[in-house]
Amino acid sequence: MSAAPEVASGGTLAGYNFAYLDEDTKRMIRRALLKAVAVPGHQVPFGSREMPLPYGWGTGGIQVTASVIGPDDTLKVIDQGADDTTNAVSIRRFFARVAGVATTERTADATVIQTRHRIPETPLREGQILVYQVPMPEPLFRLEPRVAETRRLHALGDYGLMHVKLYEDIARRGEVEISYNYPVMVNGRYLMSPSPIPAFDNPKMDRMPALQLFGAGREKRIYAVPPYTSVRSLDFEDHPFRPGRADASCALCGSRETYLDEVVTDDRGGRRFLCSDTDYCAERRADR
Amino acid sequence: MSDAPILEASGLHLRFGSVAALDEVALRVWPGEVVAILGESGSGKTSLLRVLSGTVAPDAGEVFYRDAAGVLVPVHVAGEAALRRLARTEWGFVHQNPRDGLRLGVSAGGNVGERLMAVGARHYGGIRAAAAEWLRRVEIDPARMDDLPRDFSGGMQQRLQIARTLVTRPRLVFMDEPTGGLDVSVQARLLDLIRALVADLGLAVLLVTHDIAVARLLAHRLVVMRRGRVVEHGLTDRVLDDPQHEYTQLLVSSVLAA
Ligand SMILES: Nc1ncnc2c1ncn2[C@@H]1O[C@H](COP(=O)(O)OP(=O)(O)OP(=O)(O)O)[C@@H](O)[C@H]1O
Ligand SMILES: [Mg+2]
Numbered sequence: 430m431s432a433a434p435e436v437a438s439g440g441t442l443a444g445y446n447f448a449y450l451d452e453d454t455k456r457m458i459r460r461a462l463l464k465a466v467a468v469p470g471h472q473v474p475f476g477s478r479e480m481p482l483p484y485g486w487g488t489g490g491i492q493v494t495a496s497v498i499g500p501d502d503t504l505k506v507i508d509q510g511a512d513d514t515t516n517a518v519s520i521r522r523f524f525a526r527v528a529g530v531a532t533t534e535r536t537a538d539a540t541v542i543q544t545r546h547r548i549p550e551t552p553l554r555e556g557q558i559l560v561y562q563v564p565m566p567e568p569l570f571r572l573e574p575r576v577a578e579t580r581r582l583h584a585l586g587d588y589g590l591m592h593v594k595l596y597e598d599i600a601r602r603g604e605v606e607i608s609y610n611y612p613v614m615v616n617g618r619y620l621m622s623p624s625p626i627p628a629f630d631n632p633k634m635d636r637m638p639a640l641q642l643f644g645a646g647r648e649k650r651i652y653a654v655p656p657y658t659s660v661r662s663l664d665f666e667d668h669p670f671r672p673g674r675a676d677a678s679c680a681l682c683g684s685r686e687t688y689l690d691e692v693v694t695d696d697r698g699g700r701r702f703l704c705s706d707t708d709y710c711a712e713r714r715a716d717r
Numbered sequence: 718m719s720d721a722p723i724l725e726a727s728g729l730h731l732r733f734g735s736v737a738a739l740d741e742v743a744l745r746v747w748p749g750e751v752v753a754i755l756g757e758s759g760s761g762k763t764s765l766l767r768v769l770s771g772t773v774a775p776d777a778g779e780v781f782y783r784d785a786a787g788v789l790v791p792v793h794v795a796g797e798a799a800l801r802r803l804a805r806t807e808w809g810f811v812h813q814n815p816r817d818g819l820r821l822g823v824s825a826g827g828n829v830g831e832r833l834m835a836v837g838a839r840h841y842g843g844i845r846a847a848a849a850e851w852l853r854r855v856e857i858d859p860a861r862m863d864d865l866p867r868d869f870s871g872g873m874q875q876r877l878q879i880a881r882t883l884v885t886r887p888r889l890v891f892m893d894e895p896t897g898g899l900d901v902s903v904q905a906r907l908l909d910l911i912r913a914l915v916a917d918l919g920l921a922v923l924l925v926t927h928d929i930a931v932a933r934l935l936a937h938r939l940v941v942m943r944r945g946r947v948v949e950h951g952l953t954d955r956v957l958d959d960p961q962h963e964y965t966q967l968l969v970s971s972v973l974a975a
Contacts, residue, residue, distance in 0.1 A: 584798070587805070589831050589832070592834040592835075593831045596826075599841055600827065601863065664839075665840060666839050667841050
């Protein structure tokens with residue numbers, strides 16, 4: 430179609446409710462979110478809706494964002510740390526159209542940040558909301574395939590199985606071999622999947638001033654970490670958790686502290702490391 | 718042995734259709750005591766063990782467990798969370814088939830360590846040291862600690878299951894035909910091992926067997942079952958050497974004749 434989409438008076442697309450979802454659905458999701466915030470790290474079922482995107486494109490995160498965003502919010506969307514990937518761009522555009530909200534690439538300017546696979550390097554502050562897209566909310570699913578049994582284990586706080594997995598990793602290979610989606614204990618009670626963020630990002634979740642919300646569309650689960658909640662990566666006293674990072678500096682901004690992506694630069698095996706957080710990297714360069 | 722029972726059951730009934738698996742069964746077990754439940758196939762031994770351990774609810778009757786703090790826990794009223802907590806702290810289970818009691822895809826050390834981690838152990842070196850010590854106690858070379866039990870012989874698997882069960886020093890262990898699937902020579906060695914460990918740790922054990930020799934070797938007391946009823950009970954030597962009930966006399970004499 431060539432015609433530009435019709436824009437309603439509020440600045441959003443005509444024919445859609447604000448932020449795409451109808452108000453009843455948003456209310457249902459907000460109820461699940463409230464419960465999730467009240468029981469940090471506990472997975473709450475919700476009636477996931479069909480979204481104009483396939484599963485795996487962040488339908489859970491989008492529904493959460495749609496339910497918490499207001500006309501005065503400023504939205505940032507990142508995918509693997511970058512604001513300019515297809516997935517991030519299309520989600521940002523989607524909300525610009527259906528909610529008419531302002532968007533930004535700057536972490537500090539955003540009030541709502543939807544993310545896949547990273548936590549921004551710039552520390553988040555009170556009043557911000559970080560919405561994670563989650564493909565598999567159940568941290569025990571590889572160890573215990575029976576869903577009813579995993580629920581029972583959560584209810585009883587019976588997480589010996591997860592420690593057996595860590596024990597086996599150390600016994601076989603000398604260290605815990607989990608570099609993404611490293612399991613965490615929330616508020617000393619619930620074992621939680623932090624979504625496939627690098628283990629490097631795990632410490633940022635601990636006592637974060639911002640509200641962290643997690644949406645899994647296909648698995649129909651929502652969970653949350655309220656501000657300033659304890660989030661501990663599982664480990665042993667004599668094998669403490671170590672957030673992994675490539676031992677290199679960013680080829681653009683020179684940072685030795687950020688999480689780096691390895692990028693192939695030519696077809697002769699040339700490669701270099703770049704900050705995965707594109708906004709943070711750009712700001713560092715601008716500051717110089 | 719102290720004067721308060723660790724386990725106490727009364728008036729137990731359990732039916733499967735027209736079969737009375739348990740019919741007015743009562744039983745007491747004192748701390749540090751090994752009680753064997755003896756009887757032929759289908760007499761209700763496994764049913765009784767399942768009801769006593771809270772796995773199966775009886776149609777009628779009560780089961781009480783006195784925990785380490787001295788609190789009387791009504792096993793079938795306490796709820797799943799309380800039972801699971803008991804199962805991983807104060808109780809142990811040794812299954813006839815070690816596959817039911819082990820994680821075959823987890824190393825021998827991990828199998829022993831799991832119960833320690835389940836009760837809060839978080840020092841890797843400490844867990845490994847305890848696992849090595851327990852493998853030694855059940856006569857498995859600690860050098861095999863990182864091997865998978867799937868590659869162990871049946872006797873080794875059963876010894877590993879025992880190590881995994883006893884590492885947290887439970888107070889009460891339920892065993893259902895723990896030597897049932899093994900060769901006779903392997904059985905004898907395992908029985909000696911169980912006897913030594915049980916005496917050493919002062920465990921209370923409820924042992925199901927249809928083998929009089931096993932009962933004689935391990936048990937302080939016997940409960941003889943037939944068609945869901947307890948037909949005779951008493952000290953092992955008394956029951957086996959001077960059986961009062963004609964069914965027990967039959968059981969004992971069939972062994973003597975064999
Ligand atoms: N789940 C069940 N469904 C139907 N009948 C059952 C069930 N479990 C046990 N029974 C019946 O209850 C009776 C007692 O069985 P139980 O398994 O307790 O005997 P047992 O003494 O352990 O026998 P065995 O020595 O063969 O293991 C038997 O008649 C058995 O067929
Ligand atoms: Mg049986």
